[in-house]
Every structure is written in C-alpha cells, then in structure tokens.
Amino acid sequence: MKTKLTKKEVQSVVALLDDSYEDVAAFLHYSTPYELLIAVILSAQCTDTRVNKITAALFADANTPQQILALGTEGLIRYIKSAGLYRSKSKNIIAATEMLLQRFDGKVPNNMEELLTLPGVGRKTANVVLSHAFGQDAIAVDTHVFRVSNRLGLVCEKDPVATEFALMKVLDKNMWSKMHYKIILHGRKICTARSPKCNACMLNTYCLYWQKQQKSRG
Numbered sequence: 001m002k003t004k005l006t007k008k009e010v011q012s013v014v015a016l017l018d019d020s021y022e023d024v025a026a027f028l029h030y031s032t033p034y035e036l037l038i039a040v041i042l043s044a045q046c047t048d049t050r051v052n053k054i055t056a057a058l059f060a061d062a063n064t065p066q067q068i069l070a071l072g073t074e075g076l077i078r079y080i081k082s083a084g085l086y087r088s089k090s091k092n093i094i095a096a097t098e099m100l101l102q103r104f105d106g107k108v109p110n111n112m113e114e115l116l117t118l119p120g121v122g123r124k125t126a127n128v129v130l131s132h133a134f135g136q137d138a139i140a141v142d143t144h145v146f147r148v149s150n151r152l153g154l155v156c157e158k159d160p161v162a163t164e165f166a167l168m169k170v171l172d173k174n175m176w177s178k179m180h181y182k183i184i185l186h187g188r189k190i191c192t193a194r195s196p197k198c199n200a201c202m203l204n205t206y207c208l209y210w211q212k213q214q215k216s217r218g
Helices: 007-020 033-042 048-061 065-083 086-103 123-134 143-152 160-170 173-189 208-216
Strands: none
Touching: 007 173, 033 048, 033 065, 033 086, 033 123, 048 065, 065 086, 123 160, 123 173, 143 160, 143 173, 143 208, 160 173
8 A cells, every 4th residue: 555645646635725724824923033932932732822821921021032031940930831841941941042142142043053053942943933933935843744744645754854854845845834834724623633534534535544544444
C-alpha cells in the first residue's frame, strides 16, 4: 500500500482544504512581533483561547521587553500560571527577553537562524513568528499539522521537523502559511487525534489513513 499521495492528489487535497476553510490571520492575539513571540511560547500544550486570556491581562500591564524583564520570573508567573508548564515558560520568556535586549536591540529577529538562538524557541515557534510577524512564507508543524499531513499522505515522516521540510517540497511556497492554519482547522474539526470523523471528511477519498481503515474492515 502506498505511503504518500501523488502530486496530483496533493493538489486536489490542497484545493479542497483551501475551499473548505476560511483564511485565518492568526489564532493568537498580538500587536507586535514581541507579543506574538511570547504568545507562541505560551501556547505549548495550552489552548489558544487560554493563551489569549492570559496575554490580554499580561499585555495590558507589560508588553515590551523592558516591562516584561521588570516583572522578573516570579512576577511573570503570576500572569501565566494557568498556561501549564508555567515555570519553564516564565524562565524561557525572561531569558529570551534578556537576549533580545543584549544581542538584538530589543527587536525580534526576522530570520530562522537568529530566532532559534532564543531560549524556548524551536522551529514551530520561529515559523509562526516569521509567517505572521514578518509576512514570510513558512509552515509551522504543530501536533495537528503533523498528524493530519501524515495521516492523509501529504507526507510520510516520523517527526515534526522532517514533516516541515517534506511539506515545503510538496506544497507551493505561497501556500505554506495558509495551509498551516487550514490543516490545523481540519485537525480540530474533523481529523481529531481520537475518533476522527472520517465518514464526514471531504478528503476521505484521497486519505491513505481512511483507505487503510477500509481495507482492514474487509
């Protein structure tokens, strides 16, 4: 049984996803690259809704590197405690902020290499910042993008980083940022981690996961 869709099938899946979900600017609320950086760091193992509630209160009081640094680790924790993993996130945000002030004049870098030097910033976080703060073509692979793209057969990879590079090869560059969000929406609404709604999925005729399930049922 094949492990990846053909180029033509990928194009059909992308077209269906594009038609089925509205364009999304961002799930997280922010007004500056620095605010977005903090929000994405907080979003690890935390819902966007929860992060937006946290940042609404936090950014009302402190939304610049200088103001966040003045809070300190414990002061920041008082705002982000409901995020989960709040102690490590607080330490990373403070450490990243110190580095921004020391090495980058308080400005968030607009390239992958420098973003990855910041504490708490991996490729997913960096890609979200590059895409939405700086308008660059980038595809961030979170749990939804990893699950859905491999289930469908857009790619066949074992980890998020490999999935990111494989998606960059099969998707047109001008679709990277858009597909990131549309795949996430599909993962939330239809292709859920548990009990995916395959019968209701508009992609099931292409989906390799669906074909495998059908075959196993005889």
